[in-house]
Amino acid sequence: MTPWSAVFSKAPTKGQSIWARRRAAAAKLSGMALTGLALASAAWSKPLPQYATLRMAPVTARGGPGESYRALWRYATEGLPLQVVQASGDWRRVCDPEGGLSWVRAEALEDRRTVMRVKRGDLAMRAEPGESARAVAVLAARATAEMLESRGDWRRITVDHATGWIRSGEVWGGSDAPQCQGR
Numbered sequence: 064m065t066p067w068s069a070v071f072s073k074a075p076t077k078g079q080s081i082w083a084r085r086r087a088a089a090a091k092l093s094g095m096a097l098t099g100l101a102l103a104s105a106a107w108s109k110p111l112p113q114y115a116t117l118r119m120a121p122v123t124a125r126g127g128p129g130e131s132y133r134a135l136w137r138y139a140t141e142g143l144p145l146q147v148v149q150a151s152g153d154w155r156r157v158c159d160p161e162g163g164l165s166w167v168r169a170e171a172l173e174d175r176r177t178v179m180r181v182k183r184g185d186l187a188m189r190a191e192p193g194e195s196a197r198a199v200a201v202l203a204a205r206a207t208a209e210m211l212e213s214r215g216d217w218r219r220i221t222v223d224h225a226t227g228w229i230r231s232g233e234v235w236g237g238s239d240a241p242q243c244q245g246r
Contacts, residue, residue: 111150112241115157115172117143124165128154135165142207144177144236148243158243160235176210178220178236186234188227192217200225202234210236 120141125132128151138159145167149156154166160179180186180202189196192214200222202208208222217228218237231237 112146112148112158114176114236115145115147115155116175116177117141117145117167118171118173122167122171124157124163124167125154126166128152128156128166132166136163138167140207142177142209144179144207145172146236146242147172148241158241162243164243176236177207178210178218178234179207180204180233181235182233186229188220188225188229190227192219192228196228199227202229208234 117138117140120139120143122138124135124138126135143159145157145159147155147157148164150169151166153169155169155172156164156166157172158164160181181204183204185204186202187198188200188202190199202220202222206222208220211219211221211226213219213231214228216231218231218234219226219228220234229237235242
């Protein structure tokens with residue numbers, strides 16, 4: 064990509080007026096801006112809603128897509144699963160495991176999918192997808208885990224070097240259905 068200083072630092076070619084040079088620079092800048100917009104759009108070309116994971120913490124959740132919107136709260140947990148329900152430029156409207164809707168910067172999210180145990184009590188992780196399969200580990204209440212694959216209503220997850228299968232309805236982020244409908 065051309066550095067901004069290079070756009071304006073070139074001397075006019077022989078016979079080119081300063082105005083022609085400025086028009087050429089404006090066209091070049093316009094093309095660079097359109098390229099940037101295309102890249103931003105391409106960065107989130109998946110159908111919505113779509114799951115994402117909080118890449119860093121803390122992250123300020125806002126009432127709208129921009130720094131000028133009021134801060135609602137701060138997400139303090141890296142790896143938190145979120146469902147993206149809307150995209151606007153460099154901002155994503157997300158639904159969190161407690162049902163909250165807010166806007167966060169796209170750079171705060173990553174494509175990796177995680178799930179969270181929001182129900183009370185621990186959850187047995189199974190060696191195979193099925194209630195009768197032996198338990199290999201436990202997913203504690205309020206814990207997050209990385210989702211590796213789906214098989215029917217079962218999700219294979221990993222947390223703290225343990226890998227096992229759980230039912231999709233036992234964790235937030237296991238279902239592909241919209242999580243904050245009607246809000």
